[in-house]
Amino acid sequence: MKNLVPLAALVGLLAVSVPAHAQTARLGYVPTEDHPVGMASVFFAEKVKEKTDGRITIETFGNGVLGSEPQLQSSIQGGFLDVMVGPTSNLVGTVPEYLIFDLPFFYPDFEAVDAVMDGDVGKFLFERLDTEMGIVGLAYWDNGFRHITNAVRPINTIEDLSGLKIRVIPNPLFLSTFETLGTNPVPLPYPELYNALESGAVEAQETPVGLIHSSRFYEVQDHLALTGHVYTPFVLLASKRWFDGLSDEDRAAVLEAAQEAAVYQRDLSRSDADRLTGLLEEEGMQVTRLTEEEMAKLRERVAPVVERFSEEIGTDLVQQARAAMDAVAD
Incomplete structure (x- = not known):
């Protein structure tokens, strides 16, 4: 004891x-x-x-x-x-x-x-x-900034987006943006996306390169366009x-x-x-970078969407965000 x-x-x-x-x-x-x-x-x-x-x-x-x-x-x-x-x-x-x-x-x-x-x-x-x-x-x-992948064709011009059946976040601004760009947006929860791409239920999707790589979308998508359209x-x-x-x-x-x-x-x-973009190319994805002229066309096409949703967000808040960005601009 x-x-x-x-x-x-x-x-x-x-x-x-x-x-x-x-x-x-x-x-x-x-x-x-x-x-x-x-x-x-x-x-x-x-x-x-x-x-x-x-x-x-x-x-x-x-x-x-x-x-x-x-x-x-x-x-x-x-x-x-x-x-x-x-x-x-x-x-x-x-x-x-x-x-x-x-x-x-x-x-x-x-x-x-x-x-x-x-x-x-x-x-x-x-x-x-x-x-x-x-x-x-x-x-x-x-x-990260979001980019577009698809299994149909390389995206070099705004016309190349036409008719693509693309998965988007179930969100009214994403739907309006991609409708305006001429695609056929399909709202879908993210966990269902890989199977939808594999089965052909959707042909395209838009996410940052980190998700594209970690989710192995290169297995079911051939083309990556670095559009950086949304953050x-x-x-x-x-x-x-x-x-x-x-x-x-x-x-x-x-x-x-x-x-x-x-x-x-x-x-x-x-x-x-940048490293992941290189790895996606090594996995066989064709990576395209739109010219500044084509990017300007994209921005011009969606300008009415930005204006309409800025009113829903609140124009004062949008202006406050613009002022914050201007303060750190080069």
Whole structure:
């Protein structure tokens, strides 16, 4: 009996080794685990655990195993899921101001994008997200500029888009944009896209090169046109029920970890885009870059769409975004 640890000492050891109020949260996302979203989700989870001294452990679930992005969003709203990453395009049904990230040919470069996301416009949108949906915006992540792939023909001119049956995000601005460009847009959840391309249910799609590569679209698509027509960010979101249930200290730690993860994810995503484009060419995709003359035709064609949806977003907010971009322009 002399070798037994006294009960009081054992309780003391347990108190030291097990953090007070320890909890496990779940984070869901749709891209693959080797996509920058997957890698940054793990980074975020590690930072949260470190900054909370182990009080919060976040388990990450990628590849859509917890559902499509709209399903994850519903789970976040209902408090059944704690954290998720998804594109802002799925938020526009309730917060139409998020359409500002779907305006075609609106953002000239990453500096302009960051000026809008990290400035007053991005903060205002997070406030709207809280009041209208009961969701907490933690940070904006990179999704890259979107490009068009298809299995029919190379895209060198605006006429080459005519009649293509293209999958788009189920979002009114995307539908209007691609209808105006002369395609036949088909709204479809992302997890269904590969099979739809493989079966021929759709002929084309438009996503950033990171998703094109990680989702292996080169297996079912022959042509990639680097149009950069839309910049749609990813956003790291938290359930209000979960986030508000944290202590002030832990909420601050989660927000700090989210910002650090945003820096990590944006750098990872953006620095990898050129390399991935090269890999897609190695996999057999024919990559085309439209001339500036043809790009001008695309911008001119969709200008009425930008004007119409700017009114729905709010012309003051659109002007605020333009001013933020002008402030960082060369």
